[in-house]
Amino acid sequence: MTFGLYLYGIFPEPIPETVALKGLDSQPVYSQVIDGFTFLYSEAQHEKYLASRRNLINHEKVLEQAMQAGFRTLLPLRFGLVVKDWETVVTQLLQPYKEQLRELFQKLDGRREVSVKIFWDSKSELQALMESHQDLKQKRDQMEGKALSMEEVIHIGQLIENNLASRKESIIQAFFDELKPLADEIIENDPMTEDMIYNVAFLIPWEQEPVFSEQVEAIDQKFGERLRIRYNNFTAPYTFAQIAS
Known part of the structure; x- marks a missing residue:
């Protein structure tokens, strides 16, 4: 049946x-x-x-x-x-x-969809942030064992959050700036997990994928061990085949 x-x-x-x-x-x-x-x-x-x-x-x-x-x-x-x-x-x-x-x-x-998903370890990034901003580390350390006002707790929390957001944005901008010229169209999607900081799809000329792949690798190398990259170079173009309602 x-x-x-x-x-x-x-x-x-x-x-x-x-x-x-x-x-x-x-x-x-x-x-x-x-x-x-x-x-x-x-x-x-x-x-x-x-x-x-x-x-x-x-x-x-x-x-x-x-x-x-x-x-x-x-x-x-x-x-x-x-x-x-x-x-x-x-x-x-x-x-x-x-x-x-x-x-x-x-x-x-004549075009293909490729996707780049970028992950980082938020705990490692926080530690690196504190090591590079001793003044911020000192303020955070002062929180331990002290009765701080709600305003002080919020202020320190916002400083840490803003600095982490800045580190994240610098990574995203590096990928965007260097990959955008190779693509005919770009669609940014919402991250799927807490440690995923960037989720983006590119529509590129079919035969240009090796060049694009090399550029993804080159950018990844600049950040050393900070990131994990999931690159998909062969997938049906779900992102770019949407019918406008």
């Missing part, structure tokens, strides 16, 4: 059957061309799909394998999208958003 069609993404060109892909529930992945748009899909074995790590990876893997096969321009669809039939796709997606989809294909043609 099937529950409809599970959709993975949209491509601007037909994908031949020789590109063999397996999707969720180990189902074969097919392509369906509608009005010049090629949809990758498999038969849905569930009405709804749990956003488990395995399912998310399998969804992403279908798109990445299609990209590896040479179909680089795509609009990834959100995980868990199950539709009843192709008529639903036409009425709910193609008819209202056809022109926006075509504009997105034009924007993404």
Whole structure:
């Protein structure tokens, strides 16, 4: 029993059957061309799909394998999208958003999304801050074992917070200033964890990724052991394939 069609993404060109892909529930992945748009899909074995790590990876893997096969321009669809039939796709997606989809294909043609996530150890940064600002360290040390007023506690706390924010901003600015000239578009996202200080996606010319990667490494080297960098150079362009509502 099937529950409809599970959709993975949209491509601007037909994908031949020789590109063999397996999707969720180990189902074969097919392509369906509608009005010049090629949809990758498999038969849905569930009405709804749990956003488990395995399912998310399998969804992403279908798109990445299609990209590896040479179909680089795509609009990834959100995980868990199950539709009843192709008529639903036409009425709910193609008819209202056809022109926006075509504009997105034009924007993404010849370009790829890469992402940079920067992490630091907040405790180490705080310690380094105190070592480089002895006056601030002295004020903090004076707090220990003393009955300070609320105003004094807030003042010292704000000084520490502002100085940490300044250290963080200098790191972010270094990455932004040196990577921005290599990108056609940049989207900054909210940090995902407490130790993540910067989460940004870049849309860059496809063949320029090695140059971009080298620049990320060069900036990272400037900061030594202070940072951990998570750089993803091969992913479906979720960030830059958003339909304006």
